Amino acid sequence: MDALVCLRERKTCRGFLPRPVPADVLNVILTDALWAPSASNQQPWHFHIIEGRALQHLVECVRQAHREERRGYDPSKGKTIPPQYVERTKQLFRGIRPFIAQLGDGNAAFIESGSFRFYDAPAVVLLTMHAHMPPVRYMDIGMAAQNLMLSAHARGLGTCAVALTLMYADAVKAALSLPDDILPALFIAVGYPDPVFPVNQFRSGRETLENCLTRHA
Ligand SMILES: Cc1cc2nc3c(=O)[nH]c(=O)nc-3n(C[C@H](O)[C@H](O)[C@H](O)COP(=O)(O)O)c2cc1C
Numbered sequence: 001m002d003a004l005v006c007l008r009e010r011k012t013c014r015g016f017l018p019r020p021v022p023a024d025v026l027n028v029i030l031t032d033a034l035w036a037p038s039a040s041n042q043q044p045w046h047f048h049i050i051e052g053r054a055l056q057h058l059v060e061c062v063r064q065a066h067r068e069e070r071r072g073y074d075p076s077k078g079k080t081i082p083p084q085y086v087e088r089t090k091q092l093f094r095g096i097r098p099f100i101a102q103l104g105d106g107n108a109a110f111i112e113s114g115s116f117r118f119y120d121a122p123a124v125v126l127l128t129m130h131a132h133m134p135p136v137r138y139m140d141i142g143m144a145a146q147n148l149m150l151s152a153h154a155r156g157l158g159t160c161a162v163a164l165t166l167m168y169a170d171a172v173k174a175a176l177s178l179p180d181d182i183l184p185a186l187f188i189a190v191g192y193p194d195p196v197f198p199v200n201q202f203r204s205g206r207e208t209l210e211n212c213l214t215r216h217a
Contacts, residue, residue: 001154010150011204013158013189014114015197016121020051021190025155026123029190032151038140044133045144045185048126048176055124058175059117065171066116073167092204102198110199115164121189124162126172131181141185148188158193158200161186 030047038044050058093111100110107113118124125148127141149159163186166172172184193200 003150006150006154010153010159012160013191013193014110014119014160014199015194016119016158016189016191017194018120019122019192021123021157021192025157026125026190029148029151029155029157030125033144033148036140036143036147038143039137042133042137042140044129044137044140046128046182048128050124050126050176051122054176055118058124058172061171061175062116062165062168065168069168071167073164088207095204096199096202099199099202112164115160115162118162118165118187118189119160121160121191123190125188125190126176127185127188128178128182129185131183138185145186145188152190156192157190160189162189163187 026049030049033045033047034043036045096111100107103110127145129137129141145161149161152159165187166184169184172178173180173182178184
């Protein structure tokens with residue numbers, strides 16, 4: 001697939017077919033992720049493939065943590081997010097709501113509950129980083145994540161990056177027996193997109209370039 005077509009076409013998938021992703025296909029998209037650039041070529045990422053019983057166990061642990069703790073997601077860590085970014089989140093939810101409504105009653109919290117179960121994807125990749133790496137190295141993790149998602153799209157797979165579930169990072173670490181010095185950075189749900197799932201018909205918008213650009217000359 002043409003790289004430029006791929007990056008414009010990719011979009012988040014939130015409904016998957018119950019069809020396993022062959023191990024060799026997962027290996028290929030993870031190998032594509034390895035070719036991401038990183039500062040000083042440190043390649044600070046590590047990938048965990050989570051499937052089958054391990055995935056069921058992870059979802060159960062996250063749900064149990066949520067039942068017990070009912071945490072709210074606060075990516076701002078208490079700081080005030082500038083209003084334009086808050087508005088973009090609102091726009092996203094305004095846009096996706098009619099598609100979620102088609103799922104029927106009881107799905108108002110679809111994004112939260114869906115994220116906790118990785119939208120029933122047959123495979124989930126967790127990207128982790130060592131806790132002693134400086135936080136700026138998350139940039140490198142993001143580059144690998146983007147490679148992974150674009151490669152998956154080019155190969156007919158759908159993906160959803162899932163950070164919401166990391167509000168229960170302790171439960172995630174316990175479920176996967178991750179050592180203390182390993183930081184879960186991002187989940188990516190991977191599978192074959194369900195072409196008729198209502199929420200998959202949604203496509204998010206983008207700000208104009210004009211609103212995201214300052215020219216210095
Ligand atoms: C770092 C990151 C974390 C995300 N976390 C979640 C999540 O927890 N749940 C979810 O449904 N989508 C999540 N998304 C998907 C975004 O909502 C989505 O990328 C955004 O709305 C733009 O839509 P698009 O991917 O279809 O272009 C995440 C995306 C990124 C990049």
